[in-house]
Amino acid sequence: MTEKERTKMALTGNEAFAYAMKQINPDVVAAYPITPATEIVQIFAKYVSDGEVDTEFVAVESEHSAMSACIGASASGARVITGTSSQGLALMHEMLYIASALRLPIVLAEVNRALSAPINIHCDHSDTMGSRDAGWIQIYCENANEGYHTLIQAVRIAETVNLPVMATLDGFIISHEMEVVESLDTQEVREFIGKRKPLYSVLDVEKPIMVGPLDLTDYYFEHKRQQIEAMKKSKAVIKEVIEEYNTKFGFDFPVFIETYRMEDAEYAILAMSSAAGTMKEAVDIRRSIGEKVGLVRLKVFRPFPFELLTEVFKNVKAIGVMDRSDSVNSMGGPVFNEVRSSLYELETRPRIMNFVFGLGGRDFPMEDALHIIDRVKELKDGKKLDFVEYVGVRE
Amino acid sequence: MVEIRWHGRGGLGAKTAALLFGEAMMHSGMYIQAFPEYGPERRGAPVTAYNRIDDKPIRVHFAIQKPNAVCVLDATLLSTDAVREGCDESTVFIINSSFDPLAIKKKFDLPGKVYTVDASGISEEVLGRNLPNTPMLGALMKVVHLMDFETFIEAVEARLRIKYKPEVVEGNIKAIRRAYQEVKGL
Numbered sequence: 001m002t003e004k005e006r007t008k009m010a011l012t013g014n015e016a017f018a019y020a021m022k023q024i025n026p027d028v029v030a031a032y033p034i035t036p037a038t039e040i041v042q043i044f045a046k047y048v049s050d051g052e053v054d055t056e057f058v059a060v061e062s063e064h065s066a067m068s069a070c071i072g073a074s075a076s077g078a079r080v081i082t083g084t085s086s087q088g089l090a091l092m093h094e095m096l097y098i099a100s101a102l103r104l105p106i107v108l109a110e111v112n113r114a115l116s117a118p119i120n121i122h123c124d125h126s127d128t129m130g131s132r133d134a135g136w137i138q139i140y141c142e143n144a145n146e147g148y149h150t151l152i153q154a155v156r157i158a159e160t161v162n163l164p165v166m167a168t169l170d171g172f173i174i175s176h177e178m179e180v181v182e183s184l185d186t187q188e189v190r191e192f193i194g195k196r197k198p199l200y201s202v203l204d205v206e207k208p209i210m211v212g213p214l215d216l217t218d219y220y221f222e223h224k225r226q227q228i229e230a231m232k233k234s235k236a237v238i239k240e241v242i243e244e245y246n247t248k249f250g251f252d253f254p255v256f257i258e259t260y261r262m263e264d265a266e267y268a269i270l271a272m273s274s275a276a277g278t279m280k281e282a283v284d285i286r287r288s289i290g291e292k293v294g295l296v297r298l299k300v301f302r303p304f305p306f307e308l309l310t311e312v313f314k315n316v317k318a319i320g321v322m323d324r325s326d327s328v329n330s331m332g333g334p335v336f337n338e339v340r341s342s343l344y345e346l347e348t349r350p351r352i353m354n355f356v357f358g359l360g361g362r363d364f365p366m367e368d369a370l371h372i373i374d375r376v377k378e379l380k381d382g383k384k385l386d387f388v389e390y391v392g393v394r395e
Numbered sequence: 396m397v398e399i400r401w402h403g404r405g406g407l408g409a410k411t412a413a414l415l416f417g418e419a420m421m422h423s424g425m426y427i428q429a430f431p432e433y434g435p436e437r438r439g440a441p442v443t444a445y446n447r448i449d450d451k452p453i454r455v456h457f458a459i460q461k462p463n464a465v466c467v468l469d470a471t472l473l474s475t476d477a478v479r480e481g482c483d484e485s486t487v488f489i490i491n492s493s494f495d496p497l498a499i500k501k502k503f504d505l506p507g508k509v510y511t512v513d514a515s516g517i518s519e520e521v522l523g524r525n526l527p528n529t530p531m532l533g534a535l536m537k538v539v540h541l542m543d544f545e546t547f548i549e550a551v552e553a554r555l556r557i558k559y560k561p562e563v564v565e566g567n568i569k570a571i572r573r574a575y576q577e578v579k580g581l
Binding site: 179 | 417
């Protein structure tokens with residue numbers, strides 16, 4: 001199967017997400033398709049009005065309503081996708097928890113954009129990091145091609161574990177950039193995702209159920225415990241689905257993390273999304289002058305693959321963790337704190353520091369990538385450095 | 396890797412030029428990036444767009460700092476620093492102007508080789524409007540030789556057909572061909 005010549009398309013990240021949605025042909029898309037959302041849903045709405053999909057498109061009055069409509073549709077057994085960004089995701093916040101706790105396999109095509117204030121429509125990860133405890137599987141994609149394929153995989157993952165999945169692309173950097181996407185045939189997509197087989201439907205009068213009733217002290221904790229367990233077990237499913245996809249269609253997408261030149265690395269950088277692409281080039285540049293540096297790209301943030309990180313970092317002396325958001329907690333960003341926590345069980349713990357970069361779409365040029373590597377080298381060599389450094393900011 | 400920077404003003408089609416160029420390059424088997432720099436969207440405001448072209452997948456994601464070629468869709472932008480940022484003697488400038496390349500190079504003290512083409516003039520004659528982006532593509536193709544010109548024309552034509560009426564597509568193709576022939580400085 002690996003020999004098949006894939007159709008190459010020149011697509012922006014937004015178009016790649018929308019095209020994947022078209023091939024998926026969901027039953028329902030409910031969305032609020034204006035800024036801060038990108039044009040994903042606008043492009044998809046055109047597919048709907050041109051009759052290229054069978055989707056029931058629900059144009060709602062806010063993102064809160066968008067997610068509410070998605071929840072209702074998904075609870076009835078429909079395959080549901082939506083898209084949003086930034087404030088839109090923030091406005092969905094309350095409903096995100098309901099979607100996951102009701103175990104509804106909704107898929108969200110998310111574009112990472114900064115949160116107000118001040119007003120900003122460019123990339124950072126504040127929006128989805130704000131939803132990190134909402135019980136959604138979160139997959140951060142490096143480029144438009146990975147975003148396209150991940151959205152297709154997300155449908156299978158979500159419907160297998162009965163948890164919602166958000167796939168994200170960096171705002172503007174990827175969402176509005178045209179790149180080469182190697183697409184599947186629509187038939188291949190449809191076969192891979194199959195039909196949704198819901199366990200229950202609120203519309204099934206033969207088998208009536210109650211959705212989201214009062215739970216209070218008697219069973220709430222048990223239901224939450226099951227949700228937590230489902231997220232834990234989703235790891236096996238994510239692995240299975242991505243590996244099956246790779247085998248079937250001849251790709252080599254990483255599952256939870258991607259390692260780059262880590263084999264003999266003495267020190268390492270951890271990055272996510274598009275910055276990891278730039279960082280791969282930076283690693284090559286430093287490798288060419290003999291530096292033993294490697295990169296780990298964290299792709300799946302929820303569930304958090306701490307076992308893999310413990311393993312991959314056990315032999316390095318120093319790590320620089322990059323965050324495109326800050327927890328505003330006086331101890332750095334969310335990725336840093338979770339990676340650092342993952343390493344606690346190691347007998348010999350590497351030195352570790354945090355680099356917060358790129359807030360509000362601040363460019364992340366090669367010199368900043370190289371600067372980060374050089375700082376982590378200093379950390380490895382024993383220099384005392386601040387816990388958190390802010391890269392690319394005027395201060 | 397070849398890196399191209401486009402300078403225009405809102406409404407002149409710099410972003411569209413970068414997208415059309417990128418997609419056409421993909422059809423010759425190259426890996427591409429095409430992306431605009433987003434600021435406030437206003438007609439007439441300076442707009443920058445970029446292309447990266449390579450024979451292997453492109454991994455970096457940041458604004459182009461040292462372009463190999465700079466395409467200027469509006470010569471009034473030549474007095475701004477943005478146009479010569481990161482440029483040196485090796486940079487190729489392609490300017491929408493009816494003036495002689497050497498005169499432009501001297502007047503604006505551009506560091507690299509300068510080419511000019513009257514893209515606005517061609518556009519007004521052929522399309523009846525000042526839309527210099529497609530003729531600029533023709534001039535760029537003549538200067539950088541990144542793929543076969545006829546294959547390029549086919550790719551651009553196929554893309555334009557999705558959105559525009561046949562006569563508009565035909566006009567744009569004609570403008571590209573004319574600019575390809577009329578670029579000065581070779």
